[in-house]
Amino acid sequence: MSEPLDPRLYRPHVARNRDPILDVLRRVLPAQGLVLEVASGSGEHAAYFAKSLPSLFWQPTDPDPRALASIAAHRTAANAPNLLVPLHLDVIAEQWPVERADALLCNNMIHIAPWTACMGLMAGGERLLRAGGILYLYGPYRIDGRHTAPSNEAFDTQLRGQNAEWGIRDLADVMALAGRHDFTLAETVQMPANNLSVIFRRGP
Numbered sequence: 001m002s003e004p005l006d007p008r009l010y011r012p013h014v015a016r017n018r019d020p021i022l023d024v025l026r027r028v029l030p031a032q033g034l035v036l037e038v039a040s041g042s043g044e045h046a047a048y049f050a051k052s053l054p055s056l057f058w059q060p061t062d063p064d065p066r067a068l069a070s071i072a073a074h075r076t077a078a079n080a081p082n083l084l085v086p087l088h089l090d091v092i093a094e095q096w097p098v099e100r101a102d103a104l105l106c107n108n109m110i111h112i113a114p115w116t117a118c119m120g121l122m123a124g125g126e127r128l129l130r131a132g133g134i135l136y137l138y139g140p141y142r143i144d145g146r147h148t149a150p151s152n153e154a155f156d157t158q159l160r161g162q163n164a165e166w167g168i169r170d171l172a173d174v175m176a177l178a179g180r181h182d183f184t185l186a187e188t189v190q191m192p193a194n195n196l197s198v199i200f201r202r203g204p
Contacts (some may be wrong), residue, residue, distance in 0.1 A: 034103075091109075
């Protein structure tokens, strides 16, 4: 009888970026509370961050059944009591399966999704986070309409070739959208491979 297939997915970029991201998260996330991760993908980040930040409850989510199976399997392997069962979450839905969180995290989503996904993310963050709550985004951005590296420009062309609604977003557009949902930019942090950590704070 053959062994059942391991549903865990692995993304090469996770091993490269998880420690630089963790360095930022240690500094900007609250000491305790619930972190809602939107678009958790393979679940590797969730497992790593939950084990590294044991005082925070970590709630992974994704809309894709294959991703949810991978997250669940990584959760079992991690055996971290603060890593919660993954939930199905469609970011553009008006109701999310979590009603309140202390921080919201989203890595590498808004450029591989229509702009409506970013709109849904900001609207959901406004509903879920209290004043002072952190919204953390990670990924590539254009600055003042320009790419920050030739590799990002090539990646953007590739994304738009796959789907005309995808593409690397301009930071100014993301900031303007965030402002309409009562978020202010707290800081940006240069990250490896021409990515940025973008940290917003929920207003009063």
